[in-house]
Amino acid sequence: MDQIYSRIQSLKQKLDNQIISVRNENGYWDGQLSSSALSTAVAVFALWKYDKKKYDYQINKGLYWLAENVNLDGAWGDTIRSKSNLSTTLLTWACFSIAKDRAEFAETIQNAEDWLKDRLKKLDPESISSAVLNHYQSDQTFSVPILSMCALAGRLGDKGWKLVPQLPFQMAVFPDQLFKFLKLSVVSYAIPALIAIGLVKSRNSRQNKLVRKLNKWVKPKVLKILAEKQPDNGGFLEATPLTGFVLMSLIGAGERKSEVCKKAADFLEQSIREDGSWPIDTHLATWVSSLAVNALDNDRISELSDREMLVSHYLNQQLKNIHPFTKAKPGGWAWTHLQGGVPDADDTSGALIALHKLSKFENVPLDSIAQGIQWLMDLQNYDGGLPTFCRGWGKLPFDCSCPDITAHTLKAFALWKDQMDSLLQNKMEKSIRSAWKYLRKSQQEDGSWLPLWFGNEDDMQHQNPVYGTSIVLYSLSDLHAVGLHDFDEVKNKALAFLQTSQNEDGGWGGSANIISSIEESSLAIRALASHQIETHIESGIKWLELHLPKDLNDINATPIGLYFASLWYFEDMYPLVFASSAMNEVEKLIKNYELSITNEA
Template sequence: MDERLPIAKLNKDMISNYDHIQNLKEKLDDHILSLRNENGYWDGKLSSSALSTSVAVFALWKYDKKKYDTHINKGLFWLAHNANLDGGWGDTIRSKSNLSTTLLTWACFSIAKDRPEFTECIQNAENWLTDRLKKLDPESISTAILNHYQSDQTFSVPILSMCALSGRLGDDGWKLVPQLPFQMAVFPDQLFKFLNLSVVSYAIPALIAIGLVKAHHCKPNQLTKKLNQSVKPKVLQILSEKQPGNGGFLEAAPLTGFVLMSLIGAGERDLEVCQKAANFLEHSIREDGSWPIDTHLATWVTSLSVNALDGSILSEIRDRDKLVSYYLDFQLKNIHPFTKAKPGGWAWTHLQGGVPDADDTSGALIALHKLNEYQNIPIEAIKNGVNWLCELQNNDGGLPTFCKGWGKLPFDCSCPDITAHAIKSLSLWRDKLDAQTRGKADKSIQKAWRYLQNSQLDNGSWLPLWFGNEDDLQHENPVYGTSIVLYSLSDLNPDVLKGLREVKNKAIAFLQSAQNGDGGWGGNANLISTIEETSLAIRALASIQNQEEINNGLKWLQLHLPNDLNDIKATPIGLYFASLWYFEDMYPLVFASSALYEVHKSITNYEFSTASESH
């Protein structure tokens, strides 16, 4: 039984445009398919980051400036060539200048302040900072950063620590850097949620290393000094255990760089952790001298690609078994050393620094459900993934990203889009599960549904966690969040989820109100339309067969997709590691393809229903 909302009379324009839509869909799918690597999955490509590059360059300079001279120089020249016209830097080459990235880049250029080729660049950065801070002195810098991030010290303290290490905070700069409670890292991981830590769950390495460097540069009382000396060996051991073999914490240059520079600043240069971190930074530089925020999002973009591709294309892939093997091989088999997560989940990447999370686990389960149409998937792997998601669920019914029960800082809380994604994955597989696992999934779905009802805003929207929009005053992206939730709920039965129709109608009304006059969508009403947000809104509305807005959205999409899909420009809508912007080259491709897939289904369903009525 099709539980979608009743279809309005299909616009004739859409039917007459059917062939063009189908051709465009095939073109997108062929291009997406061409981007697979030799192992059968997708790597994608993350945007280069001025922030990552600044942190990596400075960390390598601190560790061994002679050995890494080539990397350091390539990074400095990339930064100089990619400054914005206003003199500052944004998180990507398509981002507006912001205080955090400009401050870190200015701190990085302290190592080249006497080099004439960078004089103008440094002066422009100082002008930009002075315009924003009114006065470029240590106290103004510290106050501005701490006020911006408020109680969340995940990113504010690393920024100030690099400024102190570079000398940008003056001779007494460490007095302006808060002390992170690195001593608490000795407690068992399961107790962290009760300790009211000021950093998020995935930033424990920064808590340790930056806490140590601050303690090294201050004069604690005798009791604190003895405590620090007694716990230091233990926290360094914990840090080492959390570091993957390739040296990259979370596969992230910023986190790895902050840890490396802080350990050096704390007098711990000779630790193996430092050598491994430097090796990771050495090998993750790009040809142009930049670093991305993370190595890649291979599992995530592979799931998005599989779920976007037309079934007929998937059925014809000769080495489809490689895709299945990718998921089965890289499902977590053991307790993860970083978060202590149990087996069963998937990370955003198969690389050593990846950590299992709810969104990628849901994405993998949905992709495997689609692949199951052509190749039998071992139900035990699915059962493990389902159990992993259910056990991660917070008491409020929502799904967090990594760790259950933290919930004190935004990036550890439950969030609507991840929760809805989990509902979709559990619903797709429930009928193939054993009675006990199915009962657990059903209970989880009901709890998650109550969370979604409670988290829907008065205007009908939901706010996502790891996605935003730089043009929005609050950097929020309700179009993304609402589109993901609405699409995830599209095939669920209203008789099972009480109040589903009302919730959907409110969400539809929001997306209708947020559509721009040009037919596209931005992150919110009256924001510049983008391929990503327009595609997601079309997909959501097409999935519940709301046609009028789709026609205008399709016209915008067809107009703005380039003839050569290699020329497509991704938008920085992704958020990473405490609100760093990124774009991923695969996003506009897979979101557009997925939107056209839903439109195609709507047209096909309509033609089938009208043909049935005529008989």
């Protein structure tokens, strides 16, 4: 036991040193999101549509990056470590329509067309439209933007707009609180796309006199709403894909001179990386900072000389006013402190947990914590679960309650509950019981839980039950189980799932027999250790020791994150913080084991 303890301490120290070394000058973490072929294609095409002369440099840099980062099969995945997929390849092929006569891109374009023909059998407008719509089914959050860009690029032929569904942009004039009753075909965070793409489709479609009159009346109203949802820096949700889709669609709708277009183009210009690529989002600074703080043990936190600055950073990022994008009330945190961030349940829970750890060394005002807790309770759905952004939408997957976000909230509640006043404690207890009912109901037959914003490309359904189950189990380890029906039964079923999902090599992938990764292995180890499960852990640690590089600057993150419906990404901080957090829990487990041996003696 002494030997493994020494190895864990050494590994954790190495991981923590690396985590601390990559902080920015303000004391928090920016992280590094993967570059995205989809984002790059959308940004390049949008800038070309807006002003190809002014943005010639960015356009060419992006085109060359796309050509240099194509997969061996001639197509593109969402990241440079992702498998080729139809959506990203279609959008990149559409983007290259602006360079179809340039000899240096001829082979790239031909290879992409060959790949598409192999998948679609025929590379004609009808086949393209059918494939995209069948893939996304009733969720038009992503299918309609893809088809719209293809239509704008001429890839759907002269009559291509007939193959693009009409988004009901007129509904954007309704108050936000009514959206959950309107049964929209896009998720809550895609209202800007609903407006812009709805307008360009409308402009390119035949309409009867009454519809034309209605649209003429409603157009200035929805454009005003769109402008109100756009932050000053121009980036909707800090997201290149969403901002690019809005920009190209407004141009196609005849709104090139709109201030929204200018600001969107400015955002895209500022977002390009030195290599000519764009990420899916500027960064996840608040999210990865919370993960980093929560991965470090108390000794390392105590050594940080700028803890007070870190606490101030969190408190300054807490939403102080009603948010213009989702109309969220004050109290929550977004994934980034930048203007395009929108408060959400996962980041609010993460911030609360990080502040709890920091509160052991710095003063954290309890009224800010209480406001964050109340914000989460106000977001809780009728089924007891926590959604990401908006309460009560529930029709499409990315607006529904989800287990890992719900459990993350329970962890935040469990840590802070005793420090709240009696009235709030009573409300929290009721919220916890309701959330527990949701978790019991959402547990799969095999004992697992499925996450919402994370998946695994090697899984047949692109699901990641190891991630979801690990997050839920770890979160439940801080929860007082008295009064929670079937707590031990539910927990033990989940633990059994994780144990049986371990691969023969000692690591874990998204589920059993899927290639192991640092992220998923670390999360599984952390979950098992947090519930005092000693079996399976040592072989998992050996796998980590073998696969973590000697120089942690060379660590390769795995694309397990999902963004904007089903867009894969990886984040350089994930393997570091997940592995460190796992070692932290194993260290606690060993200390508890040694303590129990001493007591027995």
